[in-house]
Amino acid sequence: EAGVAQSPRYKIIEKRQSVAFWCNPISGxxxxxxxxxxxxxxxxxxxxxxxxxxxxxxxxxxxxxSAERLKGVDSTLKIQPAKLEDSAVYLCASSPMDGPRSSYExxxxxxxxxxxx
Amino acid sequence: xxxxxQPEDQVNVAEGNPLTVKCTYSVSGNPYLFWxxxxxxxxxxxxxxxxxxxxLVKGSYGFEAEFNKSQTSFHLKKPSALVSDSALYFCAVxxxxxxxxxTFGSGTQLTVLP
Numbered sequence: 684e685a686g687v688a689q690s691p692r693y694k695i696i697e698k699r700q701s702v703a704f705w706c707n708p709i710s711g712x713x714x715x716x717x718x719x720x721x722x723x724x725x726x727x728x729x730x731x732x733x734x735x736x737x738x739x740x741x742x743x744x745x746x747x748x749s750a751e752r753l754k755g756v757d758s759t760l761k762i763q764p765a766k767l768e769d770s771a772v773y774l775c776a777s778s779p780m781d782g783p784r785s786s787y788e789x790x791x792x793x794x795x796x797x798x799x800x
Numbered sequence: 801x802x803x804x805x806q807p808e809d810q811v812n813v814a815e816g817n818p819l820t821v822k823c824t825y826s827v828s829g830n831p832y833l834f835w836x837x838x839x840x841x842x843x844x845x846x847x848x849x850x851x852x853x854x855x856l857v858k859g860s861y862g863f864e865a866e867f868n869k870s871q872t873s874f875h876l877k878k879p880s881a882l883v884s885d886s887a888l889y890f891c892a893v894x895x896x897x898x899x900x901x902x903t904f905g906s907g908t909q910l911t912v913l914p
Contacts, residue, residue, distance in 0.1 A: 687843070716902075725804075725890050725904030726844070739901055774843060787832055787851060787894075789902065791843035 687792035708777030823891030
């Protein structure tokens with residue numbers, strides 16, 4: 684089974700520029716997550732989709748971050764304009780829909796390392 | 801609000817010795833608890849979980865963890881450490897129920913010395 688795919692793996696931009704990250708979850712996984720992992724910290728949830736609807740975006744800085752999951756499969760996360768403090772690894776994860784037979788495990792992609800200069 | 805504390809940023813242990821990585825949590829209701837491991841330039845990999853049932857759960861690569869409700873802890877253990885176990889370990893918690901947010905601790909760097 685193919686894992687969660689993310690691209691690009693690395694990105695360097697200047698502050699005030701825009702950037703987009705792409706994620707392809709494991710086939711059949713209904714739930715998709717975007718996390719921000721700042722160096723020395725644990726991942727922090729930015730947004731959670733179930734199919735193509737948003738379940739939780741309470742920690743997404745909506746003035747500059749946006750995300751979409753068209754057709755309930757692939758997802759993109761965009762930052763516009765970027766700030767220095769956005770430098771982090773952006774992780775995408777997916778899981779089957781929660782339910783009585785769910786394993787509740789999340790499967791993570793390799794991440795995109797963003798450096799804002 | 802839910803939270804996870806991993807009180808040790810770094811744990812060093814000699815190869816062949818037992819290891820423990822500590823985790824305490826705070827959540828309302830019944831917790832679902834997880835351990836993930838992260839190798840350099842890699843995403844997180846699932847190790848084990850507690851959802852319900854036996855307090856001692858066994859996972860991948862010989863790791864196990866014990867859920868202690870009274871102490872709100874979920875420490876990760878292994879009887880005999882390997883050099884290849886050296887990595888960054890994260891504890892995480894969520895509330896029971898559907899579509900709940902997962903909250904991670906800050907991570908513990910485990911180094912196993914040959």
